[in-house]
Amino acid sequence: MEKFDVAVIGAGISGAATAYTLAKAGASVAVIDRFGPAAMASGWTLAGVRQSGRDPAELPLAMEAIEIWQTLHQELGAPTHYRRKGNLRLARNAEEYEQIRTMVRGQRELGLDLTFLASNDDVRAIAPAVSPTILGASFCASDGHADPQATSAAYMGMLDRLGVTRIMAEAVEAIEVSGGKVCGVRTVERRIAADGVVLVAGVMGNELLKPLGVRVPIETPMVAVIRSVPIPPVLEQVIGVSGGDWAGRQEASGRLRITSGALPWGGAMEIMETAAGARPVIRPPLSSLREIIEKLAFLLPGLDATPIEECWAGLLDLTPDAVPVLDHVPGVEGLVVGMGFSGHGFCLGPVTGKILADLVSGRSPLHDLSAFRSDRFSTTPAAGRLELHG
Ligand SMILES: Cc1cc2nc3c(=O)[nH]c(=O)nc-3n(C[C@H](O)[C@H](O)[C@H](O)COP(=O)(O)OP(=O)(O)OC[C@H]3O[C@@H](n4cnc5c(N)ncnc54)[C@H](O)[C@@H]3O)c2cc1C
Structure with a gap:
């Protein structure tokens, strides 16, 4: 043995x-x-x-x-495509505006360098693709994303x-x-x-x-994900919303990668043969994709015309x-x-x-x-x- x-x-x-x-x-x-x-x-x-x-x-x-992510690619000797370009959490209405302002205050007290962007102009100065209807946002410049x-x-x-x-x-x-x-x-x-x-x-x-x-x-809700074809650079930050019902970013490859919030999962999972071997596959319902796209159109107008390359759903282990x-x-x-x-x-x-x-x-x-x-x-x-x- x-x-x-x-x-x-x-x-x-x-x-x-x-x-x-x-x-x-x-x-x-x-x-x-x-x-x-x-x-x-x-x-x-x-x-x-x-x-x-x-x-x-x-x-x-x-x-x-x-701190580790900044040099992880050197440590591992291969790219992670880590980008430290910030995370914006957008306020779509007055209630979310107050929630985000309170969250920023609390996190700053814990020592995080988090900024409250109080106006749409402030938000769009950082992310011009964001809708003029967004009221404000939190911005953490040291957040980012990886591949x-x-x-x-x-x-x-x-x-x-x-x-x-x-x-x-x-x-x-x-x-x-x-x-x-x-x-x-x-x-x-x-x-x-x-x-x-x-x-x-x-x-x-x-x-x-x-x-x-x-x-x-744990509960195991599902999150639907849409990935677009590559498009020219439009978005550097990870974008989220107060309430967590949508999030998205543009990959280093140029593809938009956008997600729903947590949705009920009925338990269906297929095991499919792929080029990488057998993989578990969860198929997102059409309604979840519609919701992701409608929110994309609201938050980042114009990007909803982007062609879809693939979509999937994943599970969370929620305590x-x-x-x-x-x-x-x-x-x-x-x-x-x-x-x-x-x-x-x-x-x-x-x-x-x-x-x-x-x-x-x-x-x-x-x-x-x-x-x-x-x-x-x-x-x-x-x-x-x-x-x-x-
Ligand atoms: C759609 C979606 C969006 C997310 N977005 C973010 C995000 O933006 N930022 C973030 O930080 N996190 C995010 N998360 C969460 C994050 O991806 C997970 O918390 C993280 O990947 C968990 O990693 P893990 O290694 O613990 O689990 P997993 O990646 O699930 O790995 C578990 C592994 O165990 C294997 N396994 C299971 N049972 C057995 C067995 N009996 N024998 C052998 N192997 C077994 C599985 O095959 C699997 O490969 C997201 C998750 C989802 C689904």
């Missing part, structure tokens, strides 16, 4: 960054994914890299992440160079535990021994926790308080979980990786993780609240 220091379940950005941190420190690591790199949320994502609008507990993690596929490829290339064993297109069926301590995983094809296991399987994480009597409470669980699994020594990123875990990925690597290695993480404990839900309200995911 193959034996590793750590087995990482999931090759999204959380798993990739965790494996990278561990392998860089000299650990022997296996990354196992039932589909392949960035097959789920880390590929479906809008890939905004933002601090603004974060929960106070998450803000220090996002701030560290932004999810390029980032995943950059991590995978580095994992290969560091000698990480990548086992793709192979589902983990069980986390193996003996005497209260994790001892490895069982996939559909083999047993893999490991002293530590990191579970970063996104919306599917609970399937592997259930036999251990553990559950991270009751919309921040993730980053913790040891109670009662199972050596098992660490990172899930419940609630629509904003792409930005955090590089820091999530450091935190989970520290936890599984027995080191104390540099951040206060009390807000991310798995046992907190017994005392928090059950209703999930989604923040802007741009």
Whole structure:
């Protein structure tokens, strides 16, 4: 049986960054994914890299992440197409205007350099494509966006160079535990021994926790995404709205990538063969696409004439308080979980990786993780609240 220091379940950005941190420190690591790199949320994502609008507990993690993103491409030796061009959260009416003004005040008190743009002229001085009907906005100049596929490829290339064993297109069926301590995983094809296991399987994480009597409470709403053909540069920032019911940006490729808010998901998921192997596919309803396009026409007039190249839907792992669980699994020594990123875990990925690597290695993480404990839900309200995911 193959034996590793750590087995990482999931090759999204959380798993990739965790494996990278561990392998860089000299650990022997296996990354196992039932589909392949960035097959789920880390590929479906809008890939905004933002601090603004974060929960106070998450803000220090996002701030560290932004520092890492600036040089991540150098560290990984391949492009991430990270652009630090800012994030605008637009106010469409008087109520949103006040919400955003209050949010800016609160975030500034937490140390974030966030500006309230009080007039349409101020907003359009930064983003001329924005509609003259927009009343104001928050602007965080140090926010930005990256390319999810390029980032995943950059991590995978580095994992290969560091000698990480990548086992793709192979589902983990069980986390193996003996005497209260994790001892490895069982996939559909083999047993893999490991002293530590990191579970970063996104919306599917609970399937592997259930036999251990553990559950991270998540809802799994759907977000629809439209990607256009490449067009000339019109938009540098990530654009969101108060309430989180729309977000969008222009990729480095020139394509517009625009999303709905969180919508109910009926559970339909197809597994389709693609050039990259089998991938889970969720088909967005026509009504969700109509809504995205209507809001695009309202927020960024004229861009709704852009031809569509593709569309898809992705799932969020939304916790009751919309921040993730980053913790040891109670009662199972050596098992660490990172899930419940609630629509904003792409930005955090590089820091999530450091935190989970520290936890599984027995080191104390540099951040206060009390807000991310798995046992907190017994005392928090059950209703999930989604923040802007741009
Ligand atoms: C439409 C959309 C827009 C978003 N926009 C943003 C944004 O702008 N900014 C931001 O920061 N975040 C955003 N997010 C959220 C962000 O993309 C996610 O929080 C992040 O990608 C989560 O990464 P992950 O690695 O934890 O999970 P995932 O990327 O979902 O990876 C989990 C992996 O585990 C694998 N897996 C599952 N079960 C098993 C098993 N049994 N065995 C082996 N492998 C398994 C899956 O195949 C998958 O590859 C968005 C999400 C969506 C869907």
